[in-house]
Every structure is written in structure tokens, then in C-alpha cells.
Amino acid sequence: MIEVNELSKSYGEVVAVEGVSFAVGKGTILGFLGPNGAGKTTTMRMLTCYLPPSGGQATVAGFDVVEESMEVRKRIGYLPETPPLYLDMTVRAYLRFVARIKGVTGPQLNGRIDDTMEKTGIAHHQNTVISHLSKGYKQRVGLAQALVHSPDVLILDEPTVGLDPKQIIEIREVIKGLAGDHTVILSTHILPEVSMTCEKIVIINGGRIAGEGTPESLIAQLKEGEVLRASIGGPGQEVLSMIRAMDGVIDVAVESGGEEDGVFIITSTPGTDVRDSLARQIVDGGYALRELRGLDMTLEDIFLRLTTEEVKA
Amino acid sequence: MGNFLAVYSKEMRSYFVSPVAYVIAGVFLFLSGYLFRSILMQFNMICLQLGQRAQQMGGGMPALNLNEMVVTQFFAVMDFIWLLIVPMLTMRLYAEEKKTGTIELLMTSPISSVQVLLGKFFACFSLYAIIVSLTMVYFLILEAYGSPDWGPIFSGYLGYLFLGATFISVGILASALTENQIVAVLLSFGILLMFWLIDWSASFAGPTAAKILQYVSFIEHLEDFQRGVIDSRDVVFYLSFTFFCLFLTTRVIESRRWRR
């Protein structure tokens, strides 16, 4: 549905996005994850034909964002970082205006407006002037304006920013309900957001793609090995050298340790399980095994690793 | 067409839900009403003086032309008031959309920037036309007590429509150049005053320069209308000026899409 190929954008000297490529299939929700200033907004503005790319191409539903901008604009709904609201209008009048400029006409118009208000939970506020709404409701109206013409593609720039936790959950539920009918790109700098709402993730940092895939595949890709945490009773140095000498162990770090016991973080080559042999050796050596468990790498670790390594490089 | 009407009605609604339109129309009608009254009283005094003199000296009362004494004078003061009013009607048209980010909605919707521009232009022009036509009331009052020649009055008003279109196009261009409404107002005042004063500087210039300067002056062309003359050269001047400014506005708005 969306294909992005080596897309770049510079603002004068500042390179905001550089050589970004990714693809989004029909009906999926893509999370566009990156710290502030990573280039998320810039990329989305190019996809929505608001800004021309400095290099590369992007197509939405097969139409080029530069050459066939009108066709692209017919097919997208866009919620910018600050919702584009006319504060002096009522919710209904506003949605009516947006629907009309998006090309919804005649008999469908009222039906589309009602459906959209229903979906975003703002029907009971339809005659309220937008400036009188709370921030959460304004955000919903922003979402409604992106949905009102039932576009194939939805581009949502940080849709939950500045909302309170309850509102965030509500908005996420609405967005999740959109998958299937719509292809969604959602940007965020908050990690749990993508793992909760998205099927696919693109991590962007410093204007470049730093990782891409499903949450699981990202974890698998980036795992450097299996990680164990072992609490062992026995002289620290002795135990440490014993573990180091084991087959398959790449690295051992001491989390805490004294004369009589220690806690070790053990990394072994991917795909191996050293737990059984470790337990046997500990018992054979006359030490006490107090705790042994595998550590899962979280998306958080990956995000931090990707975005911090990129900065160092 | 549907898109144009959507923008047009949105802008009209926005003028009438905010107090701005009412305040501007109110202040304007008060000012012009006051001026009209002063001009009438002055005319009254002249009539009285002439009447007394005619009695003292004997002989008839000289014929006084209502159009020359009242209508022309009133037009002369109103010309300038439009220059003050129009920038306040146009200032928010683009500047506000840029400031609040709604321009992003317009630019990413399947609507051409020309449709947006025309919707805004005609909404502002309609409001202007409403305010202008309200001042016709003064001439109805005049009709009740005298018999002005309506020809020049109507053509004068026609001139105001052309003048207004030109002023509005300048104001819209200024509004498209900034996201600050105050800057937009000051910029339009600056441009409009410059073209206004050109007429004045023409009187110091050499003969050829004076001709050119007079051609681009706003008042020079208006005077024909107020004399009751509808000259195609005046119409062409105002319309081409308007088209030029509107064209520049679309360039300014579209320029975001070229800067790669």
C-alpha cells in the first residue's frame, strides 16, 4: 500500500531524513518509532504531499507523492502533530467542511459524518464548539477529520502525545479498531505504544532507519545471544573462571559478588542452552546454585541499543 | 465547484461567528455616518449663506449641485476608509491557517490551492460588498430631501467593488506571506498606502513619469467612476492588479511544494 524508497529531505543544511526505505502492506498498522527529532514528522509530511522529498520516491496506493499528488491526497487521511482544527466551528460543521474538501458529496455526506463521530466517540459533542472541548476530545476530533472520507491510508503523527493515560488507552483502542479496513502509519516516541498497537515496527533515528520488522523479529534479529542470570554460592573468582571456561559461553559479567557468593549475567551463543551443564558443573564443583533463570530482551532494550549506538556512530 | 463552495461557506461562517465583522462594520458605519452628517451640515450652511446673500444683494439664488457638493465629497472621504478597513478583513485569511496548522489540512486535501484562494477571496469580497452597500442608505436619505443624480452614485459604487477586489487581493497576498496577523495588516497598509500616495508624487514628476505613476495610482482610476464614467481602461487596471496579486498568492502558497 505504501512504498518508500531511499527517501531524503534536507532543510537547507540540516539533513532531516536520509535514505529511508520501507513498505507497508494493506490493512496493517505500522509503528514509526524514534526519539524526538528523528525525522518522523518530516517523513510523514512527505508521504502526505505536504513537503516535497529532496531525494528518493514514495508511492501511496501505487501513486507517486510528487507526480500524482492529487490521487495520493484523495486516498490518505492525515492527523498532523497538532490537530488541524478550526476552533470556532462546531464538531459537526468542522467534519462537514473536511468531508467536503476531501470529496465526499451529496447523500453520503451526513452518513459519513455520523459514522465517523460514532467510531471516535464524539457524537454527543457534535454541536459543541471545538474550542470548548478538552484536549482528549480535540484529539478525537483530529482523528475523526482524518477518517471522515474513509481513506485507504491513515497517517497519524504522535496521536497520543499530551493526553492523560485514560485518554491514551481510549485513542489506542480506536486506532486498533481501524486495522484491516485501513492501512495505518502511526508515529511515536513512546515505546510501549508500538508494542501495544502495531504489527510492524520501523525504528528511525537521526533520519535513518535503525531497525525494521515485527516486535518479535526485531528482538530475534538483535539478540546477541541467550542471557542467563545465576546466583551462586561460592568464592567469586573461582566460580567466575569456571563459568568462563564452559563451552558456548561468550561473556560473563558480575552483577554483584562477595567472598561467599555472587550474581552473574551469562551470555551464551544464540540458540544454545547452557543451563543444564551449568547446573551440573556447579554441583560437581561443590558450590550452591541458588537461582538460575533466562533473561528476555525487551523491546525497550532494543530501542535503547539501536538509538544510542546510532548516536555514538 | 463543491470545494470552492466549502471554503467559501467556511470563511463566511467564520466572519459572522466572530465579532470582527460586526465590529468593523459598526465602526465603519459610525465613522462614515458621522462624516456624511458633517458634509451635509456644511452644505446646509453654504446654502443658508448663499440664500442670505441673494436676499441682501437681490437677484436669484445660484444653482447648487448636490452631486458636486455632497456626493463627490462623501466619496472622497470614503475612499480612504476602505483602505483602513480591508486589511482587517483579509489579515487572518492565510496567516491564521499557517499559525494554527490548518494549512496542513488544506495542503494535504484533494483541493487545489486556487480553489482555496478563490473561496477565501470571494468570502471576503462578499463581506466587503455587504458593508459597502450598507452605506447606500446615506444616499437614500439624500434622495428624501433633494434629488441627487443617481448615475454617478451607482458608477461610484461599482468603482468601489473594483477597488475592493484590488485591496482584498493585496491583503490576501500579505496574509499569505506571514503567520502573524499584525504583520499581515501592517504589510497591506504599507503596500496600499504606497499605491495611494503615488498619485500625489505624480504631481512632482516629469511628464512621462507622471503618466506612468498616475496609471498605477488607485485614486486616479476611481475618479472616473465617481464622475459617472465607466471606462474599460479603469476596469482593466483593477482587474489585472487583482489577478496579479492573486497569482502571486498561489505562488507563495505553492512554493512549499517546490522547495526540495
Ligand SMILES: Nc1ncnc2c1ncn2[C@@H]1O[C@H](COP(=O)(O)OP(=O)(O)O)[C@@H](O)[C@H]1O
Ligand atoms: N521546517 C524545518 N526547518 C528546519 N529544520 C527542521 C524543520 N522541521 C524539522 N526540522 C529538523 O529536522 C529534524 C527532524 O525533525 P522532525 O521530522 O520534526 O522529527 P520528529 O518528528 O521525529 O521529532 C530535526 O532535527 C528538526 O530540527
Ligand SMILES: [Mg+2]
Ligand atoms: Mg514530530
